[in-house]
Amino acid sequence: MNFSLSKSIEILERTPDVLITMLQNISPDWTSNNEGGETWSAYDIIGHLIHGEKTDWIPRMEIILSDKQDKKFELFDRFAQFEQSKGKSLIQLLDEFKSLRQKNIELLCSKKLTDKDLAEIGIHPAFGEITLCQLLSTWTVHDLNHIAQISRVMAKQYKTDVGPWVEYLRILQL
Amino acid sequence: MNFSLSKSIEILERTPDVLITMLQNISPDWTSNNEGGETWSAYDIIGHLIHGEKTDWIPRMEIILSDKQDKKFELFDRFAQFEQSKGKSLIQLLDEFKSLRQKNIELLCSKKLTDKDLAEIGIHPAFGEITLCQLLSTWTVHDLNHIAQISRVMAKQYKTDVGPWVEYLRILQL
Numbered sequence: 001m002n003f004s005l006s007k008s009i010e011i012l013e014r015t016p017d018v019l020i021t022m023l024q025n026i027s028p029d030w031t032s033n034n035e036g037g038e039t040w041s042a043y044d045i046i047g048h049l050i051h052g053e054k055t056d057w058i059p060r061m062e063i064i065l066s067d068k069q070d071k072k073f074e075l076f077d078r079f080a081q082f083e084q085s086k087g088k089s090l091i092q093l094l095d096e097f098k099s100l101r102q103k104n105i106e107l108l109c110s111k112k113l114t115d116k117d118l119a120e121i122g123i124h125p126a127f128g129e130i131t132l133c134q135l136l137s138t139w140t141v142h143d144l145n146h147i148a149q150i151s152r153v154m155a156k157q158y159k160t161d162v163g164p165w166v167e168y169l170r171i172l173q174l
Numbered sequence: 175m176n177f178s179l180s181k182s183i184e185i186l187e188r189t190p191d192v193l194i195t196m197l198q199n200i201s202p203d204w205t206s207n208n209e210g211g212e213t214w215s216a217y218d219i220i221g222h223l224i225h226g227e228k229t230d231w232i233p234r235m236e237i238i239l240s241d242k243q244d245k246k247f248e249l250f251d252r253f254a255q256f257e258q259s260k261g262k263s264l265i266q267l268l269d270e271f272k273s274l275r276q277k278n279i280e281l282l283c284s285k286k287l288t289d290k291d292l293a294e295i296g297i298h299p300a301f302g303e304i305t306l307c308q309l310l311s312t313w314t315v316h317d318l319n320h321i322a323q324i325s326r327v328m329a330k331q332y333k334t335d336v337g338p339w340v341e342y343l344r345i346l347q348l
Binding site: 001002003004006007010011014017018021022026029030033124127130131133134137138140141142144145147148149151152155157158161162163164165169170171172174 | 175200204314339
């Protein structure tokens with residue numbers, strides 16, 4: 001399968017509801033615990049997704065599609081959520097993510113991107129030239145990456161409880 | 175966090191709706207492709223979850239709680255879905271999984287399990303003695319394992335499309 005804008009949107013538009021279905025009204029033990037050390041909890045990950053909606057995907061798309069000479073992206077702050085989520089409940093974060101995502105998908109659709117647009121480039125701080133198509137593919141995979149990460153963080157809360165089955169459960173070995 | 179029956183049910187009861195939200199009416203390219211070779215597609219994984227509802231978790235619980243002398247579990251067939259899902263649509267499989275899971279949770283709740291019940295043992299074909307508590311923990315983690323696996327299988331359909339970002343997306347390296 002190769003990149004398709006409509007198939008990417010199929011994932012992007014489902015992610016908020018997937019996360020709401022997984023996490024809303026579940027015990028905080030599942031959502032506030034992490035994998036130990038500096039790792040992230042489900043709560044932290046939702047904050048990270050919100051920050052991405054605000055500062056990463058759409059702003060970078062706008063840079064790529066702009067007439068500017070300098071198409072260098074801003075660095076993305078991977079730790080912004082620790083400050084920005086403060087005082088907010090998980091339900092508030094899930095609602096905020098859903099609302100930002102809806103607006104971003106509307107904005108994405110409003111661009112009526114052509115194949116030529118998808119081949120336009122921006123400058124990533126680490127990788128150099130990347131295309132809009134690669135950016136939108138990454139946005140899509142990034143959602144799936146964090147759904148998998150949330151599943152793993154939650155699964156690890158039972159790492160010792162499964163006893164010898166730990167051997168069969170790949171998610172507990174990652 | 176240690177095993178809790180009610181917290182386990184929080185995961186078990188959400189999984190069918192999580193999978194329906196992720197997969198229902200999405201393009202078959204996302205759900206019928208696998209990770210290459212003998213790996214499983216999302217469609218295959220839903221069939222595997224159905225087979226687990228029918229032959230694994232609840233039947234094994236019943237063996238543990240029974241008065242039988244021989245508490246050895248039947249071997250679980252990890253490939254049954256390739257035969258049993260034949261001719262069924264993904265939506266049919268998702269509905270079947272949801273309905274089986276609902277009945278199994280009702281049955282689980284009807285047992286009104288005590289701490290003594292949770293410490294009862296059965297004999298696993300590979301591991302030997304395991305407790306009911308370990309079986310129910312594994313059922314829970316098994317759900318999360320397959321949600322993560324489905325996310326990974328879907329993400330991999332874009333492995334080349336993300337370009338240099340492959341380096342930052344852990345899910346594409348698993």
